[in-house]
Amino acid sequence: MFQKILIANRGEVAERIIRACQKLKIQTVAVYSTVDAQSRFVELANEKICIGSAPAKKSYLNRESLLMAALNLNVDAIHPGYGFLSEDAQFAEMCAECGITFIGPESGLIRQLADKDKSRLLAIEKGVPVIPGSDLITSDDELIMQAKKIGFPLLIKAAHGGGGKGIRAIKQEADLLLGAEIVQQEAKSSFAAGSFYLEKKLVHARHIEVQILGDGQHVQVLGDRDCSLQNHRQKVIEESPSTVLTDEQRSQLYKYTRQLIENQHYVGLGTIEFLFAENKFYFLEMNTRLQVEHGVTEETVKMDVVQQQLLVADGKDVTNADVMMNGHAIECRLTLSPCVTNEITQFDFPADIRVETGYRVGDAISAYYDGLLAKIICHAETRKLAIIKMKKALEAIHVSGIETNLMQLKTIVSSQEFMENTISIDSKI
Numbered sequence: 195m196f197q198k199i200l201i202a203n204r205g206e207v208a209e210r211i212i213r214a215c216q217k218l219k220i221q222t223v224a225v226y227s228t229v230d231a232q233s234r235f236v237e238l239a240n241e242k243i244c245i246g247s248a249p250a251k252k253s254y255l256n257r258e259s260l261l262m263a264a265l266n267l268n269v270d271a272i273h274p275g276y277g278f279l280s281e282d283a284q285f286a287e288m289c290a291e292c293g294i295t296f297i298g299p300e301s302g303l304i305r306q307l308a309d310k311d312k313s314r315l316l317a318i319e320k321g322v323p324v325i326p327g328s329d330l331i332t333s334d335d336e337l338i339m340q341a342k343k344i345g346f347p348l349l350i351k352a353a354h355g356g357g358g359k360g361i362r363a364i365k366q367e368a369d370l371l372l373g374a375e376i377v378q379q380e381a382k383s384s385f386a387a388g389s390f391y392l393e394k395k396l397v398h399a400r401h402i403e404v405q406i407l408g409d410g411q412h413v414q415v416l417g418d419r420d421c422s423l424q425n426h427r428q429k430v431i432e433e434s435p436s437t438v439l440t441d442e443q444r445s446q447l448y449k450y451t452r453q454l455i456e457n458q459h460y461v462g463l464g465t466i467e468f469l470f471a472e473n474k475f476y477f478l479e480m481n482t483r484l485q486v487e488h489g490v491t492e493e494t495v496k497m498d499v500v501q502q503q504l505l506v507a508d509g510k511d512v513t514n515a516d517v518m519m520n521g522h523a524i525e526c527r528l529t530l531s532p533c534v535t536n537e538i539t540q541f542d543f544p545a546d547i548r549v550e551t552g553y554r555v556g557d558a559i560s561a562y563y564d565g566l567l568a569k570i571i572c573h574a575e576t577r578k579l580a581i582i583k584m585k586k587a588l589e590a591i592h593v594s595g596i597e598t599n600l601m602q603l604k605t606i607v608s609s610q611e612f613m614e615n616t617i618s619i620d621s622k623i
Contacts (some may be wrong), residue, residue: 241267348393524572
């Protein structure tokens with residue numbers, strides 16, 4: 195088993211990985227930027243090292259600095275978490291060249307599967323339905339031509355990305371050039387790559403994804419999630435399992451999942467995302483990493499998927515059988531209100547629910563990073579009971595010193611649309 199792992203990330207995901215390592219008796223190294231020096235994840239690790247200043251490009255996106263830290267501290271592996279370099283094929287390749295295990299699939303698979311354009315072409319080749327769209331756009335003229343061919347409304351999507359970044363909805367031709375420029379800038383800033391393509395916007399669709407775990411030979415399906423409630427393409431509430439699917443539809447969903455990933459020699463966690471519209475599934479993209487919303491899957495399959503991710507990276511085998519889901523889990527993302535940063539003076543959560551956070555009272559929120567403050571996760575026997583539990587949990591949360599979306603979350607889970615499960619990616623929240 196690995197002796198020491200460097201965590202190339204920050205905040206709550208760094209803490210989550212540290213806890214999984216502690217259970218497996220693996221030593222951990224926290225890397226941090228100058229503004230994160232006093233963060234809780236830094237204290238929890240066995241060792242720590244500063245890798246640069248606050249801007250992500252100078253710290254958490256600095257491949258050379260991360261690898262130098264890993265080599266100096268003699269780590270066996272690097273866990274990238276999610277975001278930052280988690281789907282960066284070049285970083286995975288550099289790790290391999292340095293004799294360090296990258297916790298995730300090998301670089302060639304990241305290039306093929308995490309790249310939205312290449313994975314779309316693979317889906318077509320494998321007979322998995324895809325949303326009508328274009329290949330990578332290489333010029334303004336091609337952008338306009340392909341947009342007219344696809345029709346409006348459409349989406350401009352970065353070939354690399356995640357977390358709702360690098361996506362822009364376009365309603366008319368006049369907005370195309372500016373939209374493309376914004377997507378490129380955002381993708382370059384967050385993922386160091388600016389290529390993009392176009393995709394038809396499906397209306398009133400559900401966003402449903404499948405969690406997988408591979409050992410290079412076998413692929414295990416760890417259930418599905420419904421992530422349809424989004425704000426500006428960023429997920430707000432996630433559930434597991436999706437309760438809108440019939441047994442036959444779920445069987446078809448898993449069949450498409452296996453069609454895409456089998457025989458790819460995939461090692462690690464992965465998520466294959468689909469849009470579900472008019473009783474049909476359309477492949478959306480694949481994330482070759484740990485997902486923010488992995489907690490709802492853990493609650494329904496009763497498995498620590500981060501531990502499993504570490505174990506398969508170290509050579510453990512998985513079974514080819516699908517895992518049964520039990521009960522229903524809901525996750526609400528508590529986030530910082532846009533453009534508002536301050537110091538947390540109160541940060542209280544009920545003790546009887548699962549909360550994932552990287553913050554505590556006294557922390558100053560940096561404007562340099564994602565605004566996710568905490569993930570509130572509730573599990574119960576049924577969706578109705580899970581909603582009741584979540585309502586009580588949200589009422590018991592008290593946060594001050596900063597502005598958050600807590601009131602919005604309370605409104606959503608109490609809304610008729612949410613309780614009757616008639617939501618879609620177009621729901622106004």
